[in-house]
Amino acid sequence: MTEPMLKITNLHAKAEDAEILRGLNLEVNAGEVHAIMGPNGSGKSTLAHILAGRDDYEVTEGSVTYKGQDLLEMEPEERAHEGVFLAFQYPVEIPGVNNIYLLKSAVNAKRKHQGLGEIDSVDFLTDVKQKMKLMGMDESFLKRSVNEGFSGGEKKRNEVFQMMVLEPGLCVMDETDSGLDIDALKIVAQGVEQMRSPDRAIVLVTHYQRLLDHIQPDRVHVLARGQVLKSGDKQLAHELEEHGYDWIRYEEAESA
């Protein structure tokens, strides 16, 4: 069997002396979509940020490999160049910086890393416009400052739009479905489905079954107290919806 695209082994991490991840294991193969669910404060965003290289967290034990490379050794921008993308739970506003300018800088930074020249402006614009359309975004968003004054749902769509343009190998999406209206949810789900590809892995952090009605996950994991406590197929999400997280805690206690 080939190596999984993302392999997390016994990951322990803390922030300001509080241990958040406590021996987390996870494997995601290329071509698969995994959903991560779990109660508030269980460490889902922490995991997402550690994968992207945020230095607020200290990894005290364990390893993370992406395409066989030691991810934890790499700078955030190197990870991005290698194809790691994080759709943020709370995308930050950058006043005065055009959305399209940021995106083009990002595309060119990646191309430079690949030894390619800057992207042709016309090609870029054509690609960008087509993908905006898919995300149901008006072209005026290109000229607006990054996330500034965007509604909650617009910010989330913008994240998926950026993801589509950057064509990453590993997509980590942190609660991209929160704050979306019903139509936007469908659009985002379609976007994700479209991103599904044999050479791409997608990790979705979500609280709601409703996203999984539109996206068929290959695996569902429950993260609690800094560990993956239970994994299963999409049926697990339905059971969680029905019984809540206590059900897992109960099961765990039973088996202990």
Added chain:
Amino acid sequence: MAANVEEFVTQRYKQGFITDIETDTVPPGLNEDVIRLISHKKGEPEFMLDWRLKAYRHWLTMTEPNWAHVHYPPIDFQDISYYSAPKSREQQNAEAPQSLDEVDPKLLETYEKLGIPLHEQEKLAGVAVDAVFDSVSVTTTFKDKLAEAGVIFCSMSEALQEHPELVEQYIGSVVPYTDNFYAGLNSAVFTDGSFVYVPEGVTCPMELSTYFRINEAKTGQFERTLIIAEKGSYVSYLEGCTAPQRDENQLHAAVVELIAHEDATIKYSTVQNWYPGDEEGKGGIYNFVTKRGEARGDRSKVTWTQVETGSAITMKYPGCVLTGNDSVGEFYSVAVTSNYQQADTGTKMVHVGRNTRSTVVAKGISAMQGEQSYRGLVKILPSATGARNYTQCDSMLIGDQCGAHTFPYIEVKEPGAVVEHEASTSKVSDEQLFYCRQRGISEEDAVNLIVNGFCKDVFRELPMEFAVEAQALLGVTLEGAVG
């Protein structure tokens, strides 16, 4: 030997005896004879010398300002040499570095990053060159075109020879020698500068830039610039250079005066990037300039746009006096202080005429140990019925060792006037940097991107080529500010 010559020359001064001495630089010190010597050397008309002397006598009664939020050792005004004749090309070449190999590699690195062409680098670094840096033809075409339009654009020395009546009429009419300590000093000892006159109804056919006359006159530390726009005319003037220039003078005290008559518009843009000193802040330029424009005629307009990234210490308040009814004054500024740079800058908007309007957008960026103050005065006189001012003053901090301060002064003597002031302070946040880096943009480029976004409202006001250079410059200035 050199000491002997100096001794000899100073003795002659003591006797108040002036001749055309054979030295290039007058020994340090300031007195009436030195001023007479400067005026004489330049073959100036009588009125100019009289004015200089009056300015000097007044200056003696003034004291150096100490209210600004900057710190520097006291300046010994008797230790400065106030006149240095333009040197011949041979002399210049003998003293200058013979090739770029002899120039500070750090400086060259900066030029490289700014994308400055090689021959241009040589000029900026003061390398000895045989040919005049720019092809003669470019300059000539330029001059022909201006002459055709009737625009006068020359050095101040030339203007004093060719158009003394214009100089006499306007010099000191916006910035009198009594205005402040440094303006007084400048009035007494200024050596050269630029002169622009745009006749009635003429739109100047090109952006005027000091670039075109850099080889004609060596502009010293006490520059004097005078721009006059007659009724219904338009002119855009660019000052400065985006690359750090070699400069042996530490104190710069220039004066710039602008006069816009009825329906005339003057746009004055500056990108200032003098030597800020080394990483410890040693050896940088002190920039104490007085800049003021008068919107003298009805419906006239004066716009200042400045990007200040250089100098060790900057005290600078380009202002507008809005005398004409319905006249407009604008001030757009980006000031950056990094390492140990200090800047106390802002503007003065004085509303005199009816329905006068002024807009101030000031962006201050401090990084490392940089200290920065915005000092803005809005003054609305009783005559200025219906006057309006809008001021927006934003500071951005990079790191936690720098400082930003805002000192707004508002004097309103006309109850119907509308004065708005908005201020904000922000930081380049870790979240913003991380967001950019997650998208693949390096930390340095990310800082650059965020800071340029912050300055956008001002860069938009700069002429296109200038804006591009200003952005590159900002990047170089803030290099290493994070991480």
